[in-house]
Amino acid sequence: MLSKLAKKSFPKSLWLYHCNTGACNGCDIEILNVLTPYYDVERFGIKLVASPRHADVMLVSGAVTRPTFPLVKKAFEALPSPKLVFGIGSCATGGGCWFDTYNVTGGAFKAIPVNYYIPGCPPRPEAIIYGVALALGLVDKKAAPVEMKQMEFPIDMYEQGKAWEERNVIYRLLED
Amino acid sequence: MWLTSKIKQVLMVLKPGVVTLGYPFTPHPAPENFRGQPHWDHHKCVGCGACSNHCSARCILVRDYCQEIRVMLYDGSRCTYCGRCADVCPEKAITISTEFELATGDREDVTERLELFMLTCQRCGRCYDMENTNAIERLDLRGYRYDSLETRALIRKTTDQFDRELFEATKNYQRPVK
Numbered sequence: 001m002l003s004k005l006a007k008k009s010f011p012k013s014l015w016l017y018h019c020n021t022g023a024c025n026g027c028d029i030e031i032l033n034v035l036t037p038y039y040d041v042e043r044f045g046i047k048l049v050a051s052p053r054h055a056d057v058m059l060v061s062g063a064v065t066r067p068t069f070p071l072v073k074k075a076f077e078a079l080p081s082p083k084l085v086f087g088i089g090s091c092a093t094g095g096g097c098w099f100d101t102y103n104v105t106g107g108a109f110k111a112i113p114v115n116y117y118i119p120g121c122p123p124r125p126e127a128i129i130y131g132v133a134l135a136l137g138l139v140d141k142k143a144a145p146v147e148m149k150q151m152e153f154p155i156d157m158y159e160q161g162k163a164w165e166e167r168n169v170i171y172r173l174l175e176d
Numbered sequence: 177m178w179l180t181s182k183i184k185q186v187l188m189v190l191k192p193g194v195v196t197l198g199y200p201f202t203p204h205p206a207p208e209n210f211r212g213q214p215h216w217d218h219h220k221c222v223g224c225g226a227c228s229n230h231c232s233a234r235c236i237l238v239r240d241y242c243q244e245i246r247v248m249l250y251d252g253s254r255c256t257y258c259g260r261c262a263d264v265c266p267e268k269a270i271t272i273s274t275e276f277e278l279a280t281g282d283r284e285d286v287t288e289r290l291e292l293f294m295l296t297c298q299r300c301g302r303c304y305d306m307e308n309t310n311a312i313e314r315l316d317l318r319g320y321r322y323d324s325l326e327t328r329a330l331i332r333k334t335t336d337q338f339d340r341e342l343f344e345a346t347k348n349y350q351r352p353v354k
Contacts, residue, residue, distance in 0.1 A: 040196040090233070094254030094283060097233040107254075109283075118279045119286055121256040124206065126199050131279030133200035143278045143285040148218035150293045158340075 013045025014132075017055035017079065021072050021108065023062025026122035027089035031059060039125045044136060052078040057135075060108040063091040063098045069105055076112040085114045086131060093117040206274040211259045213252065213275040216290050220269035223248065223292040227261035227270060236261060246294050252278070252286030 020028055034041050035048060049055050052075045064072055076085070087108040090096040095106035108114050118131040133139045197204055206212060223246045228236035233256050237249040262270040278286055 038195055038197060039199065043196070090254050090256050094235075094251065096254050097256060099233070099254050116279060116281055117253065117283055119252060119255065120276060120278065121258075124210075124276045126197075126204055126206075127276045127279065129199050130277045134279050138200050139277075141280060141285075142275075143280045145284055145286075146215075146288040147291075148216065148289065149291040150218055 013047065014057045014084075014136075015047050015049045015055045016057045016059055017049055017052045017075070018059045019052075019061070019072060019075055021060055021062040021068045021092070021111075022065035022104070023089060023091060027061035027092075030122045030125055030128060031061065031088065033125045034128050039129060041129060041132060044132060046132065052076075053080065055079055056082075057084045057086060058112075059086045059088055060092045060112070060114070061088045063095045064105045064108055064111045066103050066105065069111055072108075072111045084116070084135060085112055086135075087114040087117045088128060088131075089123060090119055090121040093119045096121065206276055208274065210274045210276070211257045211272045213278060213286070214250070214255070214257075214259070214261060214270050214272050216248070216250065216288055217269045217271070218290050218292070220267045221248070221290060221292060222267055222269075223294055224266065226264045226266065230260045230264045232256060232258055232260065240294075244294050246292045248290040248292065250288040250290075252288070253283040255286075 018028070018031055033039060035046075052058065056079075058076060058079055060072070062068075076083075085108070087093050091098065092108040092114070095104065098104045099106045105111060116131055116135055118127055120127050123131075130139060134141060223238075225238050225248075228234075228238050228248070233254045235251045235253075235255045237251065239247045239249065241247060257272075259272050262268075262272045280286065
């Protein structure tokens, strides 16, 4: 749905505003790498702009540190809507290894609503292109949560039993 | 002469041709030694928790429902893909794959959850515990939690029997929403 919305609202080109919120510069180098002729994202009409007022998309890299927290919010508000926010790197996605340190709010999602997450430390340029293509609706999402069990556990039996009880309420009502 | 220099430039550019990758339309796999998304093998895993001990971002969480069930949760959103979990795993249950196409709109998409059956002693019916030499481990035995649930960090709380109340209380261990 989000990709459809993105297609509708950004039919021609996305202009990016790149916001470093206390990143180690690894993700920023990868973002610049994406704009080079080898991984050319300008074929999707993507362009880096200096001001958030010109931009459609905000790229956030880095766990939002306390000094940058109000500035990130300000920059997000300066973006004209409709706007998209990309969290790039592990730090922006979930806080990285600094998720609970004293001077870090722990991820871009704590400061502003993030639409797309691109995990990686730093993400490959291809991964960033993949995220952009996902937003444009060119590729399908591949990541999905995985759940594995060694065997049937009493916990499952407990849940099954509870579900059974809940389902059988109707019979009890019929008996009365 | 500016014109000859321009022509020279054009010829120079023509020589290598098009270098741009056709990436999202044509696949471009990562090199073999690339460290991407780790994968757990639930048949090999013994639930020792070494990976969660060595995780630099503390993104592998261990939770004991009861004596025999241990849940390992890998929260990939803050994983730094250092590969230490695969290095320390004694059973080689963790493989570092070369998957890097992990972009999602939801952070829950990069999680992995394992439910393990822990072996117990034939005599007393309890789990084998390690030598409890230091204070933290001794506190650990008494169900001491040394991190909060809100930050979704390591939580260890063990009871002898399946505790319904504990299960209900910790059932919704999801990340708090804003």
